Structure formats: C-alpha cells, structure tokens
Amino acid sequence: MPGLWVAFERMLDRAFGPAANPLRNLGALGFLLFWVLAASGIYLYVRFDTSIEGAYASIQHLSRAEWYLGGVLRSVHRYAADAFVVVTLAHLAREWAAGRFRRFRAFSWISGVPLVWLLYASGIVGCWLVWDQRALFSALATAQWLDVLGLGAEPMTRNFVGVGSVGNRLFSLFVFLHVGLPLALLAGMWVHVQRLGRPRTAPSRALALGMLAMLLAAALASPVQSAAPADPTHLPAMLELDWFVLFAHPLMYATSPGALWVLVGVATVALIALPRFARGAAPVTAQVSRADCNGCGRCVADCPYQAVLLGPRSDGRRGWQVEVLAKRCAACGICAGACPSSTPFRSVRELVSGIDLPDLKVHDLRRRLAQALARLAGRPSVLVFACAQAARSDGLAGPGSAVVGLRCLGMLPPSFVEYALRRGAGGVLLLGCREGECAYRLGTDLTVARLAGAREPHLRANVPRSRVRVATCGAGEEAQAAAELVQLRRALAREPDNAHA
Amino acid sequence: MPSGASLAQLATYAAFGALLVALSRHPAYRPVPPGDALLQVSIAHAGVRLRPCRRLSAQELAARAPNMRAAFKCPRARSPVRVSIALDGRALLDETLAPSGFARDGLSTLYRRIPVAAGTHLLRVQVDDDVRAPHAGALREIELRLDAGQVLSIDFGPQRDGIAIS
Numbered sequence: 001m002p003g004l005w006v007a008f009e010r011m012l013d014r015a016f017g018p019a020a021n022p023l024r025n026l027g028a029l030g031f032l033l034f035w036v037l038a039a040s041g042i043y044l045y046v047r048f049d050t051s052i053e054g055a056y057a058s059i060q061h062l063s064r065a066e067w068y069l070g071g072v073l074r075s076v077h078r079y080a081a082d083a084f085v086v087v088t089l090a091h092l093a094r095e096w097a098a099g100r101f102r103r104f105r106a107f108s109w110i111s112g113v114p115l116v117w118l119l120y121a122s123g124i125v126g127c128w129l130v131w132d133q134r135a136l137f138s139a140l141a142t143a144q145w146l147d148v149l150g151l152g153a154e155p156m157t158r159n160f161v162g163v164g165s166v167g168n169r170l171f172s173l174f175v176f177l178h179v180g181l182p183l184a185l186l187a188g189m190w191v192h193v194q195r196l197g198r199p200r201t202a203p204s205r206a207l208a209l210g211m212l213a214m215l216l217a218a219a220l221a222s223p224v225q226s227a228a229p230a231d232p233t234h235l236p237a238m239l240e241l242d243w244f245v246l247f248a249h250p251l252m253y254a255t256s257p258g259a260l261w262v263l264v265g266v267a268t269v270a271l272i273a274l275p276r277f278a279r280g281a282a283p284v285t286a287q288v289s290r291a292d293c294n295g296c297g298r299c300v301a302d303c304p305y306q307a308v309l310l311g312p313r314s315d316g317r318r319g320w321q322v323e324v325l326a327k328r329c330a331a332c333g334i335c336a337g338a339c340p341s342s343t344p345f346r347s348v349r350e351l352v353s354g355i356d357l358p359d360l361k362v363h364d365l366r367r368r369l370a371q372a373l374a375r376l377a378g379r380p381s382v383l384v385f386a387c388a389q390a391a392r393s394d395g396l397a398g399p400g401s402a403v404v405g406l407r408c409l410g411m412l413p414p415s416f417v418e419y420a421l422r423r424g425a426g427g428v429l430l431l432g433c434r435e436g437e438c439a440y441r442l443g444t445d446l447t448v449a450r451l452a453g454a455r456e457p458h459l460r461a462n463v464p465r466s467r468v469r470v471a472t473c474g475a476g477e478e479a480q481a482a483a484e485l486v487q488l489r490r491a492l493a494r495e496p497d498n499a500h501a
Numbered sequence: 502m503p504s505g506a507s508l509a510q511l512a513t514y515a516a517f518g519a520l521l522v523a524l525s526r527h528p529a530y531r532p533v534p535p536g537d538a539l540l541q542v543s544i545a546h547a548g549v550r551l552r553p554c555r556r557l558s559a560q561e562l563a564a565r566a567p568n569m570r571a572a573f574k575c576p577r578a579r580s581p582v583r584v585s586i587a588l589d590g591r592a593l594l595d596e597t598l599a600p601s602g603f604a605r606d607g608l609s610t611l612y613r614r615i616p617v618a619a620g621t622h623l624l625r626v627q628v629d630d631d632v633r634a635p636h637a638g639a640l641r642e643i644e645l646r647l648d649a650g651q652v653l654s655i656d657f658g659p660q661r662d663g664i665a666i667s
Contacts, residue, residue, distance in 0.1 A: 015509030022513070082521045137532055144612060150601065154545045157612040161543040162654045162667060214514040222522045233667075235539055235650050238529035244521075250530050253614075 002097055006474070010434070018436035020207040026091035027193075028203040032211060033084040034186065040077040041182075044070070045175075048129070052171040055131045056229045063225060075219030081123050082244040083215065088119055096274075103282065104305045104330045106275035107195045113271045115192060118185040123245035125177045134239055134246075136160060136230035141249040148257045163232055195328060197304045198442065283331035284359040286324045292341050293354035295320030298456055299335035302410070304441040308335055308355070322355060332440035333357045333411025337447075340457050343415040344369065360407060369416060372402035373423050380426035380492035382485060385412050387432045389439035391473035391481040396431070401485060409433070410443030414450045414459035417468055427467040427492045429485055434474030444472055466495060533616045538647035540586070540593070540615040542655045545608045548580035548600060548630040577606035583629040583638075584611055586655070588622050619649040626664050628657045639663040 009023045018024055047070055049058035062070030092112065095101065101109035124142060128135045143156035159170055193199035203211070227240065241250070252260040286308070299322055300310045307328035313321045324335075335355045336342050342353040344366040351363040372383060378400035386393035387409040397403045406412055409432035417428045430451075432444035448470055449455035459468075469491075471484035533539050554575040562570045579600045586594040593615050601607035609630075624645055629638035639657065641664040647653060656665040 012509075012513065015506045015513060022517075078525065079518075079521045082525050083517070086517075086521070147610075147612065153601075154608060155543070155610045155612055158543055158545055161541055161612075162656065210510065210514055214518045217514075218518040218522050221518075224525070232654070233652050235532045235652055237531065237533075237535060237650055239532055240526040241530045242526065243524045253532075 024436035036080040040073045075224040085244045122181040132227040285329035298338040302338040332408040337411040342413040344419040383425035408443040537616040538651040542613040552576040582609035585627040587625045
C-alpha cells in the first residue's frame with residue numbers, strides 16, 4: 001500500500017482508534033450507509049406521490065412543510081448516497097493499492113465490480129424521482145447514453161422530449177427501478193462477503209454514531225432542495241449537479257456517448273481481469289492429515305477466507321473431517337494455529353498437526369523454537385514470535401532475546417507460548433501486525449482472543465500473563481517494536497520472583 | 502474540555518461532511534453555453550419501402566406450402582431518411598439515417614442537441630424518407646424567436662402534421 005495512504009490511516013488511528021477509523025472500515029461503512037439509505041428511503045417512499053404530476057409536489061411538501069422530518073430524511077438520504085459512493089470508491093482504491101485482488105481474494109474483488117454499476121444505477125435513478133429540471137436532464141442524458149446500444153424499437157430519448165412525453169407508467173418504472181436496483185445491490189453485497197470468514201458488515205458503534213451524526217449535521221446545515229419542476233421546453237442556465245452520482249453526464253457531453261461507453265467498458269473489463277493478470281506465485285496451501293484430524297472445526301471457524309470446509313468423514317468412520325479448498329487458501333497458517341493437535345508438548349518425534357502448511361509445519365516451528373531457546377542467554381530473556389508481515393524483527397534478536405519468525409501471528413498455537421516459558425524463556429513477546437493492518441485479516445485478533453481465553457485453543461490459565469506481551473507494530477514501526485521488547489524486559493525484571501531465566 | 506483526539510475526529514467528520522455538501526451541488530454545470538437556446542432534434546421514422554409489394558402468381562403460390570400462401574410478397578428493406586436542418590442559411594445538421602434492424606426494415610432514428618444563439622432566426626428543416634426522390638420530402642421553414650435556455654424540439658411524423666417544431 002502506498003506510504004502516504006498508510007501514514008494517513010495511522011494518523012486517523014490516533015484520533016479514532018483502529019476500530020473506529022473510517023479508512024480501516026470502509027466496507028463496514030458501506031453496509032451502514034446502505035441501511036441508512038433503506039431506512040430513510042422507506043419513509044420517503046411512504047410519503048411520496050408516485051405520479052408524474054404529484055412527485056415533485058410531494059417532495060417539495062416534505063422538504064418545506066415537513067422539513068423537520070421529511071426534509072431532514074430527504075437530505076440524509078441524498079448525503080448517505082453520496083457518502084456511499086465515496087466510501088465504495090475509497091474501498092476499491094484501498095484494496096487495489098494493497099494488492100487484495102489476487103488468488104484467494106479474486107472472488108471478493110470480481111464480485112465487487114458489478115456493485116459499482118448497481119450503486120451508480122441506483123443513485124442516478126433516485127435523482128429522477130424528484131422530477132425537477134436536474135432529473136429531466138439526467139434522465140435524458142442517460143437515455144442518450146443507453147441509445148448507443150440500439151436496444152428497443154424506438155430510442156429511449158423520445159420518452160423525454162417534448163411536453164407530455166413522460167407518463168405515469170414510465171414514472172412507475174423509475175420507482176420500481178429505485179427499489180429493485182438497491183435490492184440487487186444488497187444481494188450483490190451479500191455475495192461479495194461470502195468468501196470472507198467473519199466479515200465486518202457493521203462498523204463499531206462509535207464509528208456508526210459518528211457517521212450518522214455527520215449526515216444529520218450536513219442535512220440540517222445544508223438541506224437538499226429541488227430545482228425548478230421538470231420542463232421539457234426550458235433548460236436553466238446553471239444546474240446544480242450532484243457530482244458524486246451524476247458526473248458521467250457532463251463527461252458524456254464533453255466527449256460523446258460512445259466515448260463514455262468505451263471508458264466505462266474498459267474500466268469494467270480491466271477491473272474484472274485484474275486478478276487474472278496479476279496472479280503471482282501460487283502459495284503452498286494448507287493440507288489436512290486425516291489421521292490427526294478429529295473434525296473439531298476450529299480451523300473452519302478461524303479461516304479468514306472460508307478455505308476450510310467441514311464435512312462427513314470419507315473413511316467410513318463416524319464424525320467429521322475438514323477439507324482445504326486450495327484456490328481459496330492464503331497459506332497464512334491460521335488454521336494450524338487453531339488446531340488442537342498443534343501442541344508442542346506432544347511427545348512424538350515428528351509433530352504432525354491435523355491441518356498444516358507443508359512448507360512451514362508445526363513440527364518445523366517447534367524445532368526452530370528449540371533452536372531459539374538454545375540461543376537465549378542473560379536475564380531476563382525474551383523469546384519473540386514475530387509475524388513476517390509486521391515490523392521487521394531482525395533488530396530484536398540479540399543478547400537475551402531470540403526471534404522465531406511466523407508467516408502470520410495467527411499461525412501460532414497458544415501452547416507454544418507456554419512451551420517457550422517452560423523451556424527457559426523469561427518472557428514471550430508476540431509481534432503482530434498493527435491493529436487493522438493484519439495481512440491475513442484476522443491473525444492478530446484471533447491470537448489476542450486465544451491468549452485471553454475467549455477463543456479456542458486458549459492459553460492455559462496457569463500461564464503467567466505478566467510474562468507475555470502482544471505488540472502490534474506495522475511495517476516501518478521497528479522502533480516501537482524494540483520499545484515493546486524493552487518494556488517487557490523491564491516488567492520481567494520487576495517481577496518479585498525473577499527466577500525465570 | 503474535549504481532547505485532541507476528539508477534536509481531530511470532529512475535524513475529520515466536518516471535512517467529510519463539507520465535501521459531501523460541496524460536491525453534491527457545486528460547481529454548477531452549464532447544460533448549454535450562456536445565452537444559448539437548445540435545438541433538440543428527436544426523430545424516429547421509418548422510410549418508405551424501397552420496393553413495392555408484388556402479387557404472387559398462381560404458379561408461385563402453388564409452389565408454396567398451404568400455410569405460406571400469402572397473396573403478396575413485400576420486400577422489407579426501407580429507404581434511409583435524410584434530415585437537414587439549417588439556421589439562417591447555415592447548415593446545422595445534414596445526416597442520412599440508416600434504417601435499424603438486420604433486414605434494414607426498422608426505424609431511422611436521430612437524437613441531437615444543438616446549442617444555438619438566442620434571438621430571431623429562420624429555421625429550415627427538411628426530411629426526405631425516400632432516397633429515390635431526393636428533396637421531395639417534407640420541408641418546413643419558420644421564423645422564430647428563441648430565448649436563452651429555451652429548448653426547441655424538432656420531430657417528424659407524417660401522421661402528426663409532418664415536421665413538428667415545438
């Protein structure tokens with residue numbers, strides 16, 4: 001992700017905290033704004049006169065005579081639609097900049113592209129329902145654009161040219177579209193998150209309240225007003241356009257309808273084709289050892305990309321077994337971290353987990369941990385488990401500390417922490433990605449929950465928490481990671497029984 | 502006393518809200534250049550058939566299946582429609598519109614927006630729907646006064662008084 005964007009996100013972290021940082025919750029904000037639009041839209045629809053003669057007057061009545069409710073809700077509806085556009089485009093740009101469109105992310109990426117179309121279609125048709133001069137301008141421009149396709153016996157533009165051309169039946173179609181398109185959008189949003197484990201479809205309460213308050217304040221400070229009633233015989237010298245939604249019309253008149261089709265078509269095809277042309281090397285995906293898997297389903301629950309499925313055993317025995325869908329697997333190892341058989345205390349020469357990464361097995365992890373523990377010297381000694389995606393950890397190794405690298409902090413079974421402490425480490429530092437920046441979405445959160453005993457497999461209660469510290473430092477925050485190590489050392493030195501090595 | 506973080510949050514929301522309010526109506530857009538009116542040409546008309554219907558001979562009818570024995574055979578292709586518009590003697594538009602459809606038997610359609618200066622003008626509109634007889638179609642000349650922002654629609658329909666200017 002570009003450094004400037006990362007810096008901006010981290011700046012907002014200081015103000016909002018990662019959980020309520022708008023830039024880290026763009027997808028969840030999109031869902032919130034959809035529900036705001038639905039709720040305000042239902043009220044407006046109830047009060048809306050769906051005839052061509054009555055539509056304008058009913059909206060004017062709401063905006064003026066009932067400004068305190070209908071007018072405010074109308075403005076909230078409009079500003080929420082604009083905010084939805086901003087949030088969606090920012091979400092798209094952020095995921096693209098972070099490279100989250102390859103391989104296991106391709107489904108979410110591709111399924112998101114039609115949502116942009118549906119969002120704009122919903123917004124543009126919504127502008128028409130007011131049936132003012134802006135609405136007529138937009139409807140005519142849209143019809144002119146669609147006429148390039150040559151669909152239908154007569155050009156669509158003829159529905160909007162001349163006095164009396166628009167009838168109640170056509171207007172009813174607009175209303176139907178403004179209900180149907182958002183429903184299709186909602187269905188698309190549901191599909192969009194299907195390949196994510198524990199998708200965040202609701203922002204934190206603080207962020208939701210902040211966004212709602214902002215929309216309300218904008219509605220009160222600058223209420224949305226209609227232009228003059230639609231009049232096919234007159235165009236105003238200046239039109240106040242909603243540029244978030246209607247920018248395509250001036251763009252079309254500055255170029256041509258065909259040019260706009262080419263632009264939109266190329267952009268759509270490029271976005272859909274992006275995962276195909278940016279595949280990169282395929283990771284060595286997780287594999288299941290049938291003999292060691294008891295079908296507990298913890299890996300299924302923890303997989304961030306729905307790559308592990310639970311099904312009946314195929315060997316005829318009763319119970320369940322898991323299966324890894326290679327195309328969806330990110331090879332993060334979170335599943336191995338969730339597996340109850342991934343405990344280093346097992347007295348077997350070859351430690352085999354129920355689910356494991358072939359190129360970074362739990363057995364390898366135990367071997368590397370043993371080597372690191374052997375390197376530890378001095379007091380208080382600290383063993384660092386460091387995520388490869390977080391701040392660089394090479395500077396943390398030194399006298400009294402050793403580092404064991406992980407692909408993701410979530411791949412560490414909590415029992416390894418206890419194992420390290422029992423085998424001589426004075427303390428354990430878990431270095432993960434900065435909150436909200438986890439490369440595999442859930443690694444740090446799951447680890448924290450496991451250590452706190454809120455999620456299986458948990459760190460046993462008898463492990464002294466004062467000797468364990470979780471540091472969340474993103475790329476570039478090496479100094480902070482070093483400071484976390486120093487703080488843990490100091491805390492260990494203060495412990496009354498400083499007998500641990 | 503609000504903390505620095507609260508103030509930063511407030512500033513962020515205020516900036517976002519200001520962006521929404523500003524770009525939801527500004528900058529204002531000019532649909533036509535200042536002082537101009539707009540000619541809106543919207544025509545959907547089927548040209549005449551290029552070849553007339555022909556009565557099939559008894560021999561031809563007998564060669565057909567019983568359910569296919571229509572008395573006439575009508576070639577479907579239609580003539581392109583030529584639309585010419587001039588304002589004060591200056592050509593604004595001169596286009597020949599091909600019929601739509603694979604068999605070229607559909608409507609010839611046109612939609613154009615033509616900004617023109619407001620004022621009094623002599624408008625001349627000609628629509629020819631038979632390429633075999635150029636300049637024999639409908640013609641209308643009218644002197645009119647156009648106000649700035651006025652939209653003048655030009656349509657054509659032989660069943661609707663020919664060239665309609667409204």
